[in-house]
Amino acid sequence: MKRRFLTTAMRESLVAEQSVARFRLFECAFTVAFLLYMGRNLLHPMEWLTAEGFHLAEGLQRPGSLPPFPLLPSWGVPIFTGALLWSGWIVGFRSRWRRFGFGALALLALYAEGVDSASAFALNKIYGAGFIFLLFAPGYGGNPPRGSVMSVRVFQMMLLTIYFATGFTKVYGGDWLIHTDVVWSHAQGYYCTEFAAFLLRHLPPFGWTIVQYSVIVFELGAPVWFVWRRTRPFAILFGLSFHLGIALMMQAVWVFSLQIVTFYVLFLPEKTAANWLNRLTDVGRNLLRNGTRD
Amino acid sequence: MVNVRLAKITHLFTRRLDDWSWFEIQARLTGGGGQWVTLRLSDYSGMQNYGYLTRLDRILDEAGSRERGPRVRRDLARWLASVHARRFPESPTIRELRFLRVSAPVGAELLAQPSGHWVRPALEAVPVEWVREIAIVTDQEWNPRASSPGAR
Numbered sequence: 001m002k003r004r005f006l007t008t009a010m011r012e013s014l015v016a017e018q019s020v021a022r023f024r025l026f027e028c029a030f031t032v033a034f035l036l037y038m039g040r041n042l043l044h045p046m047e048w049l050t051a052e053g054f055h056l057a058e059g060l061q062r063p064g065s066l067p068p069f070p071l072l073p074s075w076g077v078p079i080f081t082g083a084l085l086w087s088g089w090i091v092g093f094r095s096r097w098r099r100f101g102f103g104a105l106a107l108l109a110l111y112a113e114g115v116d117s118a119s120a121f122a123l124n125k126i127y128g129a130g131f132i133f134l135l136f137a138p139g140y141g142g143n144p145p146r147g148s149v150m151s152v153r154v155f156q157m158m159l160l161t162i163y164f165a166t167g168f169t170k171v172y173g174g175d176w177l178i179h180t181d182v183v184w185s186h187a188q189g190y191y192c193t194e195f196a197a198f199l200l201r202h203l204p205p206f207g208w209t210i211v212q213y214s215v216i217v218f219e220l221g222a223p224v225w226f227v228w229r230r231t232r233p234f235a236i237l238f239g240l241s242f243h244l245g246i247a248l249m250m251q252a253v254w255v256f257s258l259q260i261v262t263f264y265v266l267f268l269p270e271k272t273a274a275n276w277l278n279r280l281t282d283v284g285r286n287l288l289r290n291g292t293r294d
Numbered sequence: 295m296v297n298v299r300l301a302k303i304t305h306l307f308t309r310r311l312d313d314w315s316w317f318e319i320q321a322r323l324t325g326g327g328g329q330w331v332t333l334r335l336s337d338y339s340g341m342q343n344y345g346y347l348t349r350l351d352r353i354l355d356e357a358g359s360r361e362r363g364p365r366v367r368r369d370l371a372r373w374l375a376s377v378h379a380r381r382f383p384e385s386p387t388i389r390e391l392r393f394l395r396v397s398a399p400v401g402a403e404l405l406a407q408p409s410g411h412w413v414r415p416a417l418e419a420v421p422v423e424w425v426r427e428i429a430i431v432t433d434q435e436w437n438p439r440a441s442s443p444g445a446r
Contacts, residue, residue, distance in 0.1 A: 044341040054373045062356045174308030182310040188405035189314030191345035197408040
């Protein structure tokens, strides 16, 4: 009896069919975040993608990098940009064909990682893995969309694993429990923004230590804070402030904060997600209608 | 072992930093009287994706190994010389490049009490003990047909 109850509960929470508005919302948010990241690189397209920039020859990349992919000719840059926009448009506005969009985005993410290791970061890997899973994720349909909750769970688990692993490496192998000024040491240097400079001048040493320990508690405990319904709102609030803080204190790192924050929509209540999704769909439809009229 | 694998995926700021370091590149130009002139890397790379530093800074920062470092610096020197000649046709050509690493200890006033966001300090403004010469690459190395150093 007890075993059957547990099996049913497990099936309900892992694979049961239910409303997956938050998953649809995540698909859109994750894609937009990727397009913004690529858009930032595309401010310097020739340096990034063509032989006009300096690129490392094969064997000279940092260990673990992909072998260098062929560079684009200058006429390939608009094609690359067009492919990004087309894929984003398919995901956002042609939900039925979204798998084509995800397939293309996975290939574009892979190309962005391989063409230039100097502009690829850990977030490239997360985008690549994310789009590959979205490509093969269980389907859904209807309004509000219904489908297997497994897709939601996989990405929730991905976020919690990232948090737990980053916390774990800070404590085990790292020295976040050995020194009290680790965050203070990272706030300095060439990532230091105007805001970080202000904090460096005004925040007392114990303030930096409080930030350091609260980050460890948040990251290591993330699987509990996000899964337990009672702590979830606080986890979301803390996490959002944490990533906003990183974006404000570290120049150019907003792209990472934005990527991680997109996972947060997966922890919204379904009703809220469905409302947001409806509103976004209306905005998208109006945009398309006005665009067609013009 | 597990930790190493996890660190490869998520090695984000795991250790306290003792210093912040970056590279400076100086050039000796034809007819420059042997003077070293500091190049602004932002003149050659507009892609500022490494904090306030450029993509080229990241390449240099990650080319630290003994095997890869010399080859990366030689390739970069060749590229910088050719881009310099193309972008600044009025300027004398580059004959030698010197790669310096500046290591500023955390807590130094420049880093720990900044007056605003990070700005690469002028090489002349930092204490000499922070600066270490990594290598000099001559045009003989990136272009073997170039004239010998004595003829400059």
